[in-house]
Amino acid sequence: ALARALAADPDVVLLDEPFAALDASLREELRAEVAVVLRTAGVSGLLVTHDQAEALSLAESVAVMRAGRIEQVGTPEEIYARPASRWVAEFLGEADVLAGNATGGVVECELGRFGAGDGLSGPVDVVIRPEWVALDGAGGANGSVAEATVIGRAFFGHDHLVHLELGSGARLRSRRLGAPAWRPGDRVGVRIDGPVSALARNGEPAV
Numbered sequence: 001a002l003a004r005a006l007a008a009d010p011d012v013v014l015l016d017e018p019f020a021a022l023d024a025s026l027r028e029e030l031r032a033e034v035a036v037v038l039r040t041a042g043v044s045g046l047l048v049t050h051d052q053a054e055a056l057s058l059a060e061s062v063a064v065m066r067a068g069r070i071e072q073v074g075t076p077e078e079i080y081a082r083p084a085s086r087w088v089a090e091f092l093g094e095a096d097v098l099a100g101n102a103t104g105g106v107v108e109c110e111l112g113r114f115g116a117g118d119g120l121s122g123p124v125d126v127v128i129r130p131e132w133v134a135l136d137g138a139g140g141a142n143g144s145v146a147e148a149t150v151i152g153r154a155f156f157g158h159d160h161l162v163h164l165e166l167g168s169g170a171r172l173r174s175r176r177l178g179a180p181a182w183r184p185g186d187r188v189g190v191r192i193d194g195p196v197s198a199l200a201r202n203g204e205p206a207v
Contacts, residue, residue, distance in 0.1 A: 002034060002037060006037075006041055006043060010043060011043065011044065012043070012044045012045070012046055013038065013043055013044070013045050013046070014045075014046050014048070015034070015045055015046065015047045015048065016048045017048060017049055017050070018034070018047075019031055019049075019051075019054065020049075020051075027054075031054060031057070031058050034058075035058055047059060052091070052092050052093060055076070056076040056080065056092070056093075057076075059076060060075065060076075061073065061074070061075060062074065062075070062076050062079055064079060064088050064091065064092060066087060066091075071084060071085060071087065071088050072084040072085070072088050079092060080092060080093060080129075081195050081197065082195075082197050083095075083127060083197060083199070085199065086125050086127070086199055089127045089197070089199070093129065094129060094130050094173065094175070095127050095128070095129055096127075096128050096129075096130065096171065096172050096173055097125045097126065097127055097128070098110055098111065098125075098126045098128060098166075098170055098172070099123065099124075099125070099126070099170070100123070100124045100125070100126040100198060101122065101123055101124065102116045102120040102121055102122060102123075102124050102198065102200075103121055103122075105120070107120070107124055107126060107196075107198040109126045110146055110166050110167070110168055110170060111126075111128070111145055111146050111166075111190060111191070111192055112145040112146070112191075112192065114126075114192075114196045114198065116198055120198070120200065122200075122201070123201050124198045124199060124200055124201065125198065125199045125200075125201060126196060126197075126198050127196070127197040127198070127199060128172065128192065128196060129194065130161065130172075130173040130174055130175035131175045131176070131194065132192055132193060132194025132195065132196070133164075133172060133173065133174035133175075133190060133191075133192065133193075134174070134176070134190075134191050134192070134193045135162065135164075135174050135176070135181075135182060135188045135189065135190060136188065136189040136190075136191065137188070137189060138187040138188055138189050144188075144189025144190055144191040145190070145191055145192075146166060146167070146189070146190045146191075147166075147167065147187055147188065147189055147190065148164040148165060148166045148167075148172065148187070148188055148190050149164065149165050149185065149186070149187055149188075150162055150163070150164060150182045150183060150184050150185060150186045150187075150188060151163050151164065151165050151171075151184055152184055153180045153182065153183070153184065155179060155180060158177065159175055159176060159177050159178070160175070160176060160178065160179060160180040161173055161174070161175050162174045162175075162176075162180055162182055164188070164190065166190070172190070174190075
């Protein structure tokens with residue numbers, strides 16, 4: 001089908017859920033091949049998909065839509081690290097949201113203080129991706145700024161996910177490579193080792 005479409009020498013090819021019926025391994029292999037073919041042919045592709053991982057891995061520019069409206073447009077890296085709203089943050093990948101407060105160019109939440117945009121003041125939502133949450137031994141080891149209790153874990157082979165409860169009762173996740181070192185009931189130190197995005201409570205980007 002792609003060969004027939006390219007035979008007409010188009011400027012743009014529309015791909016409407018082209019990989020949806022394939023199993024996971026074949027889907028990943030084929031979308032990589034399609035990207036190479038389009039790039040080699042010098043043809044742009046417009047991909048419609050409900051698969052967030054597919055959009056992030058295949059596209060150079062992503063438009064996130066909700067109820068027929070575009071919520072945000074940008075590179076995959078921009079949208080993932082700096083979502084325009086809480087809805088975008090939670091729709092595109094895993095995200096946990098903590099309550100925070102901004103004043104004087106700084107956002108403060110249960111996991112520490114982070115730089116904020118000028119003019120931001122008042123309550124904010126602090127968006128944290130699980131892969132940016134590092135765990136250490138309790139007691140402030142390695143610069144951890146908060147403590148949490150492990151309430152669950154899941155091992156996926158290549159990585160694992162640890163479910164945490166902070167002192168406030170807020171829930172948080174940590175996704176790291178390899179097998180989990182922590183068990184339910186363990187007390188751990190928590191620190192952030194990646195970018196944090198803060199959103200004003202009205203949904204506008206703050207940092």
